[in-house]
Amino acid sequence: MQNNSPEAVFKILEQVNAVEASPFLFTRIQQRIDRETQEKVTSAFSRGVFASLVLLIIFNVFVISHHVGIKKGKNIAAIANELTPSNQLY
């Protein structure tokens, strides 16, 4: 039957021994660090490529809409010229 007096409980706790970790633990830690570093680089590269594509699309949309706007402006000017070919009243 277990003795649950404070002295007995803490005496047993004091008898827990410190132990050595596996000799390969540091190797596993290094491998994990290398793996996580590699994943970070890949992730950063992917995000960079994605951001570049988005910027490229936005730029293209801007250029196209600006070009369409100029064309529209030119068409309106051409129509206006047709309607009023001359300022001469006679």
Place this chain on the structure above:
Amino acid sequence: MGLQEIYTAHHKMVYNLALSYVQNIEDAEEITQDVFVAVHQSLSTFQEKSSLTTWMYRITINKSLDFIKAKKSKKRFAFLTTLFYPETNEAREELGHFNHPGVLMEQKESLKNIFDAINELPPNQKTALILSKLECKSQLEIGEIMDLSSKAVESLVQRAKSNLLKKLNQTKD
């Protein structure tokens, strides 16, 4: 100081402290890995406001408590997934089994009961008790690690001891 040097100087402390929290080799090794990966990531920002050892203690305590929290969370949702291996239909080993390598065979049963009771304590009390009784730290050292005054540590350790004995006596009944 490089990671290898820090590991050489502190891995035994980290591993045994983690063992005090989880009481099995596999989990303690995983926590130790978490600790040294965190040390590697944060070493350049370590401001030396405390000693390296105190810093290592704090990281180990935080990683151990995080690990336990995550495991409890996993257990809560375990009913949603099968715990059997699909190929053999065998039950998986219970999460958090007691396999502390620093415990003598003849004391395994007693210590398992004590650690089960310790595991039910609130995190602060559990930490204070572990540092006091297993790591044999003074109140001053515990206060530095936990960022508490000596009086606060004394009170915390007393409450932890009292609650531990209460739980052990409840189990006995």
